[in-house]
Amino acid sequence: MDNTFSVYKIDDRSLIAFIKREIHNLALQLGFSPHRAAETDIIVAELTSNLIKYASGGELLYRAHFNDDHNEIEIYCLDKGQGIENTAKIMNDGYSTSNTLGQGVGAIKRLSNDFQIYSIKGWGTVQYIKICDKSDFLIPLPTNELNFSALSVNYPGEKVCGDGYYVKQTKRGFQIFVGDGLGHGVHAQEAVQQAIKVFKQSGDSDPCAILRGIHDQVKKTRGLVATIASADYKSEHWSLCGIGNINTRIHNGLENKTYTPYNGIIGHNIPRTLNNTLVPYQKHQIIVMHSDGLRTRWNLNDLTSIIKQNPSVIAATLYKDNVRGTDDATVLVGKII
Known part of the structure; x- marks a missing residue:
């Protein structure tokens, strides 16, 4: 499973x-x-x-x-x-x-x-x-500043998903990876799972450097697109870098901004120059990252009181309104608490 x-x-x-x-x-x-x-x-x-x-x-x-x-x-x-x-x-x-x-x-x-x-x-x-399994089990509260939920579904008819995500704690904060293997099915899954393996093992705090490391290690796979968002508690900044069409937005109340990734395919061709985008890290922000299995023309501000909901509900809401149904689909929502 x-x-x-x-x-x-x-x-x-x-x-x-x-x-x-x-x-x-x-x-x-x-x-x-x-x-x-x-x-x-x-x-x-x-x-x-x-x-x-x-x-x-x-x-x-x-x-x-x-x-x-x-x-x-x-x-x-x-x-x-x-x-x-x-x-x-x-x-x-x-x-x-x-x-x-x-x-x-x-x-x-x-x-x-x-x-x-x-x-x-x-x-x-x-x-x-x-x-x-136990009816009286109490769901634990998040143990760090990020409360997140993710929803992934396979391309219709496929038994495995070519999308993937992973969230890990670091000495300075946490890092989020969302990736999409080219196409769908087993070979797409192999690419994204290999990328996640490299991401887990990396001790680097720089998303650009991590993506370059992933690029070197997935060259024998079909390739993928991915974005890494790294939060640093001490400097109070996000560092964002992406290659390919993973949509990333950070919401501050009624304001939200989409962060544009670089063109390219990890494992095949990536830009020679990669730079992180630095964004202020603040309490009560909402970060949304999703693959192109969802349409990008959405706005949380169009939905009454949605930002008050927990991440699982926000993720499902975006899926309900925007899933294309023609590819694997993944949406990850994190709230800074």
Whole structure:
């Protein structure tokens, strides 16, 4: 299992039983007890039936995650339906808009270890759910200044993803890598995973130098495009460098700026001269990095209160509105706390 999400378009009730069974079996593979797997069934059933009932369909994305102290299943539920006017109200048991018992969203929240919902009237709804093997496990708070989430999906029909990302702590702060192997499939994955291996092992603080090191080590692969963003707590600056079309933006409140990468292909041809872009590093910034599997014509300021949401919801929102569906797609969102 890798970091990518499996994606199902939910437009017919006949799919619900299949998806429930698939996620149920996944839960058992992760070591969930039969009781916890049954609670997972309830969550999946409520999510999928609500998609059909209220939004005439949508998408369900899920993945398994192995951790040192717990295992978990992450689920996104996305729709472009009528939206919800009062999300706080629908999470109360007993509230219903369809003459039912009104326990759907309340049950999802109660049985999940983490539940987030974001909705705009006429735009649709994004829901994020994390289900851990232990129902009473408390999701730990971020241990450093970066709270991030990433969402990756494969090119339709592919079993592996040619995109990749990695975040690592450094002595001076942290570094973020987002890359996209040329094309899609196994060979694209080989290129980006080799690049991530070099990135992990590099002790350099200079994104340009790291990219040059990656370039030297991936020449036998198909090649890739990538951007590295390095945050330095002491100097209070970001250092950014990218080669190829990874879109990178940093938001400061209502202001945001896109940082243009160099032309080239890592592993094949890169510019002789590379320079980092220095950007002030500040509390409450939001950094967004994504591959060209998403369109670039988006603006967080167009979405009501989106910057108040956690990174997982912001990432899913950008995916919902902008995924092309013709390539691997990755979006990483980080909030400085």
